[in-house]
Amino acid sequence: MKLEQIDTPAALIDIARMQKNIARMQGHMNTLGVAFRPHVKTTKCIDVVRAQIAAGARGITVSTLKEAEAFYAAGVDDILYAVSIAPSKLPRALALRRQGCNLKLVVDNPTAAAAIAAFGDQHGASFEVWIEVDTDGHRSGITPEHESLLDVGRILHENGMTVGGVMTHAGSSYELDTAEALAALAEQERAGCVRAAQRLREAGIACPEVSVGSTPTALAAAQLEGVTEVRAGVYVLFDLVMHNIGVCSLEDIALSVLATVIGHQADKGWAILDAGWMAMSRDRGTSNQAHDFGYGQPCLLNGTPLAGYVVSGANQEHGILSSADEGSRADSQDITQRFPIGMKLRILPNHACSTGAQFPEYHAVTPDGHSVQWMRFHGW
Structure with a gap:
């Protein structure tokens, strides 16, 4: 797939x-x-x-x-x-x-x-x-x-x-x-x-x-x-906390959450994703570090990080993608054109353990872009 x-x-x-x-x-x-x-x-x-x-x-x-x-x-x-x-x-x-x-x-x-x-x-x-x-x-x-x-x-x-x-x-x-x-x-x-x-x-x-x-x-x-x-x-897998500690780069992080753009709040400079805290988890481990990644770092489908953007907020099933600079707001036209409805993104997580725990399975992605399912254990 x-x-x-x-x-x-x-x-x-x-x-x-x-x-x-x-x-x-x-x-x-x-x-x-x-x-x-x-x-x-x-x-x-x-x-x-x-x-x-x-x-x-x-x-x-x-x-x-x-x-x-x-x-x-x-x-x-x-x-x-x-x-x-x-x-x-x-x-x-x-x-x-x-x-x-x-x-x-x-x-x-x-x-x-x-x-x-x-x-x-x-x-x-x-x-x-x-x-x-x-x-x-x-x-x-x-x-x-x-x-x-x-x-x-x-x-x-x-x-x-x-x-x-x-x-x-x-x-x-x-x-x-x-x-x-x-x-x-x-x-x-x-x-x-x-x-x-x-x-x-x-x-x-x-x-x-x-x-x-x-x-x-x-x-x-x-x-x-x-x-x-x-x-x-x-x-x-590494994660954004490990990146901030200095033991890995963004390009080393092997876990991401695949999400889809489902809407916009253009006047606020927001793109709305279908991955909220139920997908990303509530772990805000980078909030006390030098670089706060919000609820995750958005990337293109090929894994390239989108510099200047962050998943800044999350409700249960909604994620908010916006400018990483809290003092600025993404241009309303830019946010809708750059992140059109239906666009898929990969979000790097703060903490791989807690984000992985939100899912019953992984989609393991091969270098050619195909994936296979790997099951994950749950419970105590």
């Missing part, structure tokens, strides 16, 4: 750009001498994950048990569930392990560790558990020197569970925009996670894996001594 034939709004993946992004990240990991475990929550798509594995990825990272179940059913068996597990979800985790899935769980507190140990004892089961480490104060995890790190390790180790490793995510990298700051945070992330593993080992608790990663720090890392694997997710 050609792009002109696809009903809108629709999520598009540019296959050539995606493959380039995969090769770039995998090549960097190979150079640094570490394994790469992509975070698949960005795409939740087996076709994308197969391309990542074919390039050299070892295992995957997921954010929901639904992803773990779906990817295991599709043939992927080395899975890290990288969210501290709620005790109520342990039966599902055990079912996956008993089916043969090499599922690894994550905890960041003694209460959750004790719940896993008690559940394992009750059901005669042993889980591999990784401990989440906080290396930048971003969200969750145990700081490398905190006493509870060893408490968690001992609860697991002394109750028949396997401490498979430590993992961290430097999510504060999304707030940076210079190469120097990203490189410094990448080293902070590495050093903190390696230190946590060292403390566990010194306490007699085996900790074979040291896992770090976010897309910005993975790409910025100059050396990863002591690290065994890296995780990153959004790199496979």
Whole structure:
């Protein structure tokens, strides 16, 4: 199917750009001498994950048990569930392990560790558990020197569970925009996670894996001594937030939303699109960055960005394309002539994960402009 034939709004993946992004990240990991475990929550798509594995990825990272179940059913068996597990979800985790899935769980507190140990004892089961480490104060995890790190390790180790490793995510990298700051945070992330593993080992608790990663720090890392694997997710598609951080160009962004011009408010300098926030998502991640892209950057059908324009507003099913300069208004005649009714555009998103989540499928676009459908997983 050609792009002109696809009903809108629709999520598009540019296959050539995606493959380039995969090769770039995998090549960097190979150079640094570490394994790469992509975070698949960005795409939740087996076709994308197969391309990542074919390039050299070892295992995957997921954010929901639904992803773990779906990817295991599709043939992927080395899975890290990288969210501290709620005790109520342990039966599902055990079912996956008993089916043969090499599922690894994550905890960041003694209460959750004790719940896993008690559940394992009750059901005669042993889980591999990784401990989440906080290396930048971003969200969750145990700081490398905190006493509870060893408490968690001992609860697991002394109750028949396997401490498979430590993992961290430097999510504060999304707030940076210079190469120097990203490189410094990448080293902070590495050093903190390696230190946590060292403390566990010194306490007699085996900790074979040291896992770090976010897309910005993975790409910025100059050396990863002591690290065994890296995780990153959004790199496979990139987005406008990543562009503003400085780790990709607009031409690297592989995800876009296909939209159609359905009307005008010529006196306001607006073209109205059939892609509102239900298509683009409400994520305004660039609003706090140096360049605010509104709800997305419009491009021609061939992917060329339309300089000077932005999707400045959005209702549920309506998007507003206007001048990117808030102080000016597009000429009424220019807006109607340049964007006639029925014209199709591609909109680059702020956040690939949240925009992708609006769609049940992707239209994967080949270099010759044809597309095939790739299904996407939903739910928890």
